[in-house]
Amino acid sequence: MNSTEITVATWNTGWAPSAGRRGPLVRARLADTTADILVVTEGRRGLLPDGGYVVDAGDDWGYGQQRDRRKVLLRSRWPLSDVDRLTTGGGAGRVVTALTAAPGGPVRILAVCIPWDRAHVSTGRRDATAWSEHLDCLDQLEVLAARFDPAVPTVVAGDFNQRVPRGRQPVRVAERLAEVMGRWTIHTAGDVEHGPLIDHVASDLTCTGLRTWPGYAADLKLSDHSGVMCRLVSAAAMS
Template sequence: MDNNELTVATWNTMWATGSGPRATRVRNCLRDVNADLLVVTEGRRDLLPDGGYVVDAGTNWGYDVTSTPHRRKTMLWSRWPLTDVVALTSRAGAGRVVTAQTVSSIGPIRILAVCIPWASAHVSTGRCDAKTWSEHLECCDQIEELATQFDPRIPTVVAGDFNQRVPRVRQPVRVADRLTGLMARWTIHTRGVVDHGPLIDHVASDLECTSVRTWPGSDEVGRLSDHSGVVCSLRAATVG
């Protein structure tokens, strides 16, 4: 492991259960990535690597989870202890956004873990009170408001399910523009042409990215997820 670099991975695991062959294969993928920071969306804690420190965004994302209490929309696993944990608890970001700090191999880091709602969230399921893209846009507004409170002296890593391809593919222009505005303070390292892309799971930061590696949503046995996963190597940005 290079102590001058930080590895950050993210993957939507499509609600893999805690047992069974798919869960075992998903768990092995997450372990083999060997990330320092790992954001798992639509997952469970028992999929995460052994050891480390975990926080999540809670269970209140507007859908009944009574029969599936171990599910989490957004989880953050860290090799190092996590402090200053804040999770959104209201409106579209509830249960989907959590932020924390850690002292990493490259110094203090803030991690913003997200699962931004997809286009049809709460339109015909869940609360059934939303319009297409309305939950997504409201969550973007909440993330932007949260980010204004971050200490600019501490680098930020944003990772998770953005539910948009970058640059825009089919989403409405206004939706793509909103994400662009939200992410203007950071660089999306996973944008554009990558293996197994274009991605909707992304890593962004105000650090320098030295490599991007992806893995597909299936293996030689069959389907693992409806998303590709991605891991980035980051280091402190050079000045000058």
């Protein structure tokens, strides 16, 4: 493929409403990223910047269909094609993948909101155990990624619901994430400003710049997550 240079941002917006005091501030912060690819988790379409091309992961992740809430929204500056969603298991309503027509050639985007440790344990279906939905989703992501064309760069972005390197999560859970993500570099791992992060960007490209922002503005809480943006380039773009 030709040289590739894209910016990718992701943020869990904590179901911020489109109106009121909080919504416009969240929307402005997303717009200020000017990212080519934007993955918003626990969000609403009304928070996304104007224009672009948008797909989502569906409206049902086991808590009943949601009218305007989406676990995952993927917005691209360029047209999207080859869209696929997970509709069963831990990834249902939480995973969407598509090709974006970047100027340097297509890039595969895998947008995720991997379940938190208590998903469907005491809420929702109430048929899960701690981390079971999370691990099931990771298994699904492994199968999905195995079908990706290795000649096309891949970017994974969204809410991983794990700190990298491991924080308090069980060792087996951290190790499983490392196995599934082993084909990519998690650019947002480690000691970063406003970290440690659980919203991450990973890829088989090279990260040449990273910027984070906090989940608050002055005295107002916008989200319980920090957001992050990465500038990604291929080896050809750097040569």
